[in-house]
Amino acid sequence: MLTRTLGPKGATVSVLGLGCMGMSGMYGPADEAEGIATIHAALDAGVTLLDTGDFYGMGHNELLLREALRGGRRDRVFIQVKFGAQRAPDGAWLGFDARPQAVKTALAYTLRRLGTDHVDLYQPARLDPAVPIEDTVGAIADCVRAGWVRYVGLSEMGAETIRRAHRVHPITALQLEYSLMSRSIEREVLPAARLLGIGVTAYGVLSRGLLGATPAKPVGGGDFRAHAPRWQAENLKKNLALADALDAVAREQGATRAQAAIAWVISRGDDIVPLVGARTRAQLRESLGALDLRLAPEDLDRIERAVPAEAVAGDRYGGPQMAMLDSERPARPHTP
Template sequence: MSTTDFTGRIDTVRLGGPDGPEVGAQGFGAMGISEFYGDTDEAAARDTLEATVEAGVTLIDTADIYGSGANEEFLAPFVAAHRDEIVLATKFAIERRADAPHHRGIRNDPAYIREAVENSLRRLGVETIDLYYMHRRDPDIPLADSVGAMAELVRAGKVRHLGLSEVTGAELREAYAVHPITALQSEWSLFSRDVERSAVGAAADLGVTFVPYSPLGRGFLTGAFADATKDLSTSDFRRHQPRFSGENAERNAALLEPVRKIAAAHGVTPAQIALAWVQQRSAVHGLTVVPIPGTRKRARLLENAAATRITLTADELAALEPIAGQVAGDRYPDMSFTSVAREG
């Protein structure tokens, strides 16, 4: 399969069961359009957004923290032009402050949720958000209070469906008892399989769609860089993630050999094999999986979409199975805000 001649549209699935919105089997993570991954090209980013609709990549994912709201504002013209063709997801809970640029607080209290949704609606230029996520969990706020406030947004017509991010299986079940949860978004890739401890099983039991973010391991699985400190710009946040620099990066780069070997056998890229592996978690675990790789280039968007047409054999899956257990370094310098920190 060529990575450059993808045509048509990807298959569709429904989020959260038969009554959920229909989306492409692969979504689009818009975070990198605004910041985090170095300099951006606005014209290329807008062309890439248009390619999502053309390819049937219709779940568009953003968050209020991305660019301190700039990402939502950037998406607004695209959303207005394609409102009936896309399913729009955004997130709240990570607080930034103008007076403290490096501050990252977690807010789950109902008053903050009500304020955050109004700000996102305004920036996006919409009356209703299709899928509204709690981006991170604050254990000091009762989950029933937070999800209850989110449910009020559904009743008010401001939000259609609810999602959670980086929660444990127990937390997902607790939240679902308050209001149905349509999607759970957490990191899941060949390098990151923490979610399989409890969250994946709970999502499968409840009929919740799993939306893996960073399915390409922040680009490391593609071979785009070997050492973040040496290869990436000073504005790229991956320079601060432990697994992508120094001895950790060197050890982790060696783990990519079976990915490259399988890619060569299929005539595709390592990125496509990594995405195909994530897509096939659906069959392995018995739940709907819609990964949201991000890119700022049309060619990469089409390459990613083509991965939905790759099927890995049992032997190939077995060859990839040990990788995550051998990865050196954590996902973040501070893992306290992730689900794995609360697994107990």
């Protein structure tokens, strides 16, 4: 397994990470035993970066990781945790809380659920509009000094927010959606991160399954994609046509479209680590196959032409959720 280094202080992780959210029902019912087996298979393959959030399954995902990492496996992995999203007992989303006291309370519960004495990287899931980012990052920095956190991260933050946060404490990585179908970070956020030496852990590299093996319209309230714009009616039809175009290009390389999509994200820079949301060992095996692809610049160009960013139909979230993404807001002019 190749490795990549994130951030100004050099956090070394595997070139491919495992996003564990789907193992806790965010994409519909999941098999817990298969999720644990998938984590074990990822570790055996050399994957070291595991991504979770304290609100995935209202704590279930962290408890799942605790079970999967028994027997001395905790020391083999780099765990990054998102916090701040507020949820009701029925699963409803209630907003975000990134006050300093909430930061430390959430971390206390996370450490207990994970059964560990530290989190490798801790990051607010979204910008809390009621709390200055300096206060949130300052609280995480306190946790770094206490030994409870190793590195500070951010998720879905805009360029100006990143710069402000980085002045308080070095930011190691940004977690952002980045794929052939979601490329908005290339305008302002990615250049700002690179100027500061901050890495990116990229989620949604298969566009929530649109670029996966057998994309099909999700059903049921347990799968948030049932209400996502890109999965609706005419949007879905147009997006599946793009997936088919990618499939044709991938087959010429002896690959699946999922492997081509992952390999494209890997190619975007040594500071980017794709997170694959495999829920099964079969999905994991397919994702790992992307590491065997050797794509020339002209191959990558053909992949991009198969899925032009401007041809993608629909936003990645509905209107209210999009409004919560600081990363999607135009940056104000910056004075160094």
